[in-house]
Every structure is written in structure tokens, then in C-alpha cells.
Amino acid sequence: GNSVTQMEGPVTLSEEAFLTINCTYTATGYPSLFWYVQYPGEGLQLLLKATKADDKGSNKGFEATYRKETTSFHLEKGSVQVSDSAVYFCALSDFRISGGYQKVTFGTGTKLQVIP
């Protein structure tokens, strides 16, 4: 079955530091990969996604590249801000209609705290 392994947190960084959150996956087929962000007390918001190998998803200064050879989708940001403090979830899903079961598999989440 599908699985997502995400680095444990919490991660504490100073403002303007470089961020990397590692994510690796195991899947049958060719899933789409996602990063979701959850701010305190809120639901999940899609941060970025990639649907095939070598695709790079990007949004709000965050980037992640779909690496099929290493089955990874690491999240990076060159300069974090205090407002980036949140929990980040790596996820995958196979949206093939023929599969009949479009389940999203999540990693355990990584809490990021950015201090001024």
C-alpha cells in the first residue's frame, strides 16, 4: 500500500533561515504528490503539488520537486518568515478513476516554528 514518511519535528528556525522538510513515499503506480499546510486552529490548505516525475510545485516561496528515482518530495524555502509557522503535511494520492479508490495518504506532519 501507499505510505508517506516525513521528518519529525518540531523544526525551529530563525527568520530568514533556509528550510528543508524531508518527505519520502512508497506507492504503487504513479501518484500525485502534495504539501498541505495547517495553521493553528484551521483546516488544511494546499500549499503546492506535483503530478508527475520531475515536476516542481511552487507557491509562496516554497518549492518541492517530484523525484521518482529517490521517491522523494522535499519541501524547501529559501527564507522563512514568522508567518510560515504552521504544521506541514506531505501527502500523496492516486487519482486514477479506474482505481476506484481515490484515497489521500498523509505523512505525520512537521511542525515549523519560526522565531524573530
Next chain:
Amino acid sequence: GAVVSQHPSRVICKSGTSVKIECRSLDFQATTMFWYRQFPKQSLMLMATSNEGSKATYEQGVEKDKFLINHASLTLSTLTVTSAHPEDSSFYICSALTSTEAFFGQGTRLTVV
């Protein structure tokens, strides 16, 4: 983009009562919706898959008689926590898929006192 609306965002109920949570897809039809539960400092646990016009599919260990799911239309799924107890206090999130992406509701913080 597609939006999923979940209501209420917060609810406090007395032990033994039932609480209904609604999940609506606002600008697309969702034949399938998902209900997740999130424990403090943990990831999302899939509780069940809600199928329009048919019975929900529950994950192993989830009590179907306690967590009633109804998916009566292509835009609405409801989760009813019956005879709630303090251990049911949690953050519940619904999700609906398009062909390329999963969209999530804002979540419902349930507190049972």
C-alpha cells in the same frame, strides 16, 4: 478553485448528546467525500469514505454506529457523532476530490464536556 465548506467550525456538547457536522462542496459535485480525525500532535486518520447514494465505507477500528455518515446529495455529506463522550473530542476534517486535487474543509473542533 474548488471550495469545501465545513460547519460548524467549533462545537461544545454535553456527554451523551449527538452532534452533526456538515461538509459541502460549493462549486463542484463530489460523489465521494472523506472524513478524517486529527488527534493532538498527530496526523490525520481517515475514518470513512462517504459515497453519494450508498453506504459509507469505514476504516478498520472506526465504529460505524457511533459515527454516522450520510451522503444524500452530490454536494453534501454529514457526520453525526452519536452519544458523544469526552474521548470523542477531536478535530474532524472532511475532504472532497476532483480529478486532480483533494480539497479540505476548515475542520470542526468538537469538545465534549
